[in-house]
Amino acid sequence: PEPKLIRIKDATENRGQRVKVFGWVNRLRVQGKDMMFIVLRDGTGYLQCVLTNTLCHTFDALTLTLESTVVLYGVVDKLPEGKTAPGGHELTVDYWEVVGKAPGGDDAITNKVSAESDPSIQYQQRHLVIRGDTASAVLKVRSRVMRAFRDHFDSAGYFEVTPPCMVQTQVEGGSTLFSFNYYGEQAYLTQSSQLYLETCLPSMGAVYTMAESYRAEKSHTRRHLSEYTHCEAEIPFISFNDLLDCIENMVKDVVNRVWAEPETRSMIEQLNPDFKPYTEPFVRMRYEEAIKWLNDNGVKHEDGSDYVFGEDIPESPERAMTNKIGKPILLTHFPGPIKAFYMPATKEDPRVTESVDLLMPGVGEIVGGSMRIWDHEDLLAAYKREGLDTAPYYWYLDQRKYGTCPHGGFGLGVERFLAWLLDRYTVRECCLYPRFVDRCQP
Ligand code: 4AD
Numbered sequence: 338p339e340p341k342l343i344r345i346k347d348a349t350e351n352r353g354q355r356v357k358v359f360g361w362v363n364r365l366r367v368q369g370k371d372m373m374f375i376v377l378r379d380g381t382g383y384l385q386c387v388l389t390n391t392l393c394h395t396f397d398a399l400t401l402t403l404e405s406t407v408v409l410y411g412v413v414d415k416l417p418e419g420k421t422a423p424g425g426h427e428l429t430v431d432y433w434e435v436v437g438k439a440p441g442g443d444d445a446i447t448n449k450v451s452a453e454s455d456p457s458i459q460y461q462q463r464h465l466v467i468r469g470d471t472a473s474a475v476l477k478v479r480s481r482v483m484r485a486f487r488d489h490f491d492s493a494g495y496f497e498v499t500p501p502c503m504v505q506t507q508v509e510g511g512s513t514l515f516s517f518n519y520y521g522e523q524a525y526l527t528q529s530s531q532l533y534l535e536t537c538l539p540s541m542g543a544v545y546t547m548a549e550s551y552r553a554e555k556s557h558t559r560r561h562l563s564e565y566t567h568c569e570a571e572i573p574f575i576s577f578n579d580l581l582d583c584i585e586n587m588v589k590d591v592v593n594r595v596w597a598e599p600e601t602r603s604m605i606e607q608l609n610p611d612f613k614p615y616t617e618p619f620v621r622m623r624y625e626e627a628i629k630w631l632n633d634n635g636v637k638h639e640d641g642s643d644y645v646f647g648e649d650i651p652e653s654p655e656r657a658m659t660n661k662i663g664k665p666i667l668l669t670h671f672p673g674p675i676k677a678f679y680m681p682a683t684k685e686d687p688r689v690t691e692s693v694d695l696l697m698p699g700v701g702e703i704v705g706g707s708m709r710i711w712d713h714e715d716l717l718a719a720y721k722r723e724g725l726d727t728a729p730y731y732w733y734l735d736q737r738k739y740g741t742c743p744h745g746g747f748g749l750g751v752e753r754f755l756a757w758l759l760d761r762y763t764v765r766e767c768c769l770y771p772r773f774v775d776r777c778q779p
Pocket residue numbers: 508509528529530531552554560561562563564565567569570702703704705706707746747748749750751752753764
């Protein structure tokens with residue numbers, strides 16, 4: 338009779354049975370003339386398979402290559418004592434077929450090749466690189482992390498919304514807008530869904546989205562993509578302190594959720610062996626204190642001059658500070674001129690705004706958030722200061738006319754969160770097909 342088709346992750350419950358498995362040749366080892374080991378991969382796990390005697394003598398066996406697709410039949414069982422292999426099982430093959438052959442040789446982008454080759458080749462061949470152990474583990478953790486963000490918000494009573502990606506307004510400044518021709522009118526790819534989330538508050542209460550955002554970031558950095566997944570939330574009737582708590586609780590809760598799943602935890606441990614969920618309170622620091630910290634700790638401009646109040650803190654000093662402090666930092670109260678138009682000044686000090694960035698060791702900023710100007714006149718004044726035409730924002734301004742309320746929110750870059758959680762060198766490793774300057778393929 339035809340044996341049962343199983344997925345590799347279900348090997349345990351099929352021990353001692355004759356089964357059928359489909360998969361890709363992840364590793365291949367030929368031992369003498371009469372023995373061959375295949376580590377088979379099917380997306381659910383890895384399975385060691387042994388072929389002996391005449392099974393190894395056919396033409397297919399002699400020319401089998403890495404990444405070929407095969408179907409194998411045989412008895413699956415626990416590995417014999419003293420042997421180790423991924424998954425802890427072994428399939429003793431009694432019949433097999435090649436479904437699709439791979440070219441082998443230099444063309445097979447195996448784990449080894451992908452880890453060692455030139456980055457530009459890795460990105461060009463990313464459709465093959467994602468078959469590797471590391472890249473696929475990152476993508477699997479990403480899936481669980483995105484689910485954990487949704488679970489976090491859903492369990493706190495937020496609704497998820499799906500705002501448009503094609504827009505005619507900017508959120509984070511004109512210099513990073515991607516524009517295109519929309520039936521003869523100029524439109525942009527969205528930089529952030531924030532303004533749309535704000536319009537949902539009166540009928541849905543707290544809302545969130547997990548949507549793509551786009552930024553024309555023209556420089557090569559470890560943490561900038563042209564397209565990234567943006568997890569954004571907006572909450573009515575909160576104070577600035579509540580907002581800081583929301584961000585801190587979210588990061589801790591999402592980490593706890595993925596850490597509680599044994600499979601996800603083991604992938605995190607494989608990728609970032611030193612990782613431990615963070616239980617202490619995050620450091621809270623004002624922008625002004627950060628400027629002082631940089632000066633006190635000798636972090637200077639390239640020309641040796643000090644950082645001064647009012648300047649943006651760029652990626653490299655931000656990273657230097659965050660790494661030295663070694664803890665998550667909620668950096669608050671940035672000066673208005675270096676931040677977005679919608680951020681309100683504080684009552685005590687009109688030079689600074691109710692704004693926050695969350696900085697993580699190894700990456701720096703992973704979250705940006707703020708309270709929002711909620712008074713109509715104040716918002717008009719902010720547009721004027723910024724030199725923005727208010728016409729395309731009529732719907733956003735209406736929010737301040739039709740029953741306004743104090744509110745705030747934030748956005749987290751999913752790839753940056755993953756770069757931190759999984760200790761990846763760059764955010765480019767944390768998405769399926771990264772988009773950055775000079776790359777829009779595969
Ligand atoms: O700090 P940003 O620009 O803030 C906003 O867009 C707000 N409107 C969000 C809000 O309040 N709803 O971006 C938020 C986060 C950053 O902290 C960073 O993690 C990520 O988005 N981000 C990027 N990630 C990858 N590549 C880029 N080019 C990114 N730009 C921002």
